[in-house]
Ligand SMILES: [Ca+2]
């Protein structure tokens with residue numbers, strides 16, 4: 001069992017030292033160091049978190065809210081500093097998704113077959 | 118980057134070889150090899166998946182469904198073979214949760230601070 005944790009910490013270190021993670025960090029700092037971008041990004045996050053929260057609580061999302069979210073996304077996409085951050089986020093999300101698939105494979109193999117029948 | 122994947126596969130192997138995983142597998146096979154337990158377990162899973170699906174779609178869950186789910190849980194808890202499986206699942210879930218916390222720490226450190234201010 002300690003072995004599992006050793007490997008998890010090794011993986012964490014590898015993520016932390018990866019060029020993808022370093023680029024994400026740099027991109028995030030660039031956003032945070034530009035007041036206009038920072039404010040825009042935080043408004044974007046707030047909007048997203050609000051919608052997620054509502055969805056998780058099973059509350060209805062109004063057309064107005066969808067429209068507002070769309071506007072914030074458009075605004076954000078026009079900001080190069082934030083667009084760069086989102087690109088880096090996406091690349092790291094792919095890696096995190098891959099890792100998640102890899103490490104849950106043993107569990108899937110246990111449950112996989114009989115769930116299909 | 119290949120380094121990240123190497124470490125992810127090492128972690129997968131460590132999970133697969135852990136006594137916790139081996140015990141889960143054994144417990145699952147015991148349930149699957151007992152027709153009564155198998156049927157009960159699958160009915161339990163179906164009920165759970167149904168409720169999850171409804172929740173994710175933001176559909177309302179009726180009192181009747183909650184009551185039905187509660188009955189299935191009680192039934193299942195009275196079955197020693199399934200109770201053993203659920204115990205092993207819980208132990209592995211703790212490990213998977215720990216792993217998830219460990220490997221998402223770098224990301225949290227990037228985003229963590231300025232989300233609080
Ligand atoms: Ca600008």
Ligand SMILES: [Ca+2]
Pocket residue numbers: 153
């Ligand atoms: Ca029995």
